[in-house]
Amino acid sequence: MKPNISSVVDNNENLFRAIKILPQLWDDEFNRPSSAAFKDSKGLSVDRNAERSFDEVITCLKKHFSNLKGVAYFTASSCKNIGLIILYCPTPDETDEQGNPSYVTQTQPIVSVIHSKG
């Protein structure tokens, strides 16, 4: 069941982006994702925290994404502070990659690019 969440993204709310193992988007030398993981032609889709615990969010992402390497998360305010616009676009009933129902509260797009040094 989807939680009843506000369409306004609070500044303190965490936003999550899953990073799969392959293709490699992880910089092993510096042990962090490459900024390439945050470049998307339609703006960056992320999942909202949506009043869930951290563990609940990670569990949900693990269900939705096969072969998860890691999850990057950042506050909405950190995005706004560098001029990004956050639009809440709840996805319709979603299924995971195996076709099982799951709830994913994607917020998209965060316009522009988050560079690794940004």
Added chain:
Amino acid sequence: MIQSYASSNVNTIHLPLLTSSYGKTNKFFDTSTIYSMNLIYEKEVFKKTKNIEKINNFCELSDNWNGYNAKKISSVVIEKAITLLDSFDFQPKVFPTGRNTIQFELEDQSGKYIEFEITENEVEVFFVDAIGNSKEWSLSHISEVAKALSLYYEA
């Protein structure tokens, strides 16, 4: 181009890939320097082979490869990226992006960073110096990559 002198116990080779970014040409080196440069050269040749292999494997990425509906990387971008590798004396890290581009990254321990995002039509450069000043610009021709790399190495 780096010159080297012959020595009986060191297998010397030309190091054409190790010249353009530093501009240290027409110098002679002692045998230990030549030996270590040979090792660096061989390491970079190996890395380049691995990078070419990695980029070629991007052909196999299907739609939605990142789980966020990313489209396949086009063959034009793949071919351009492989060509661009020749401009690098020191091989960059290579990554696909979710917007049909391929990204090259170089970074050192001081925090100096440069990335090249290869699109079908141009190459976007993002550079950050060691104290955090950043700069972005576009290259209209591949030949301009060497100039951008000079900025990185000389900063």
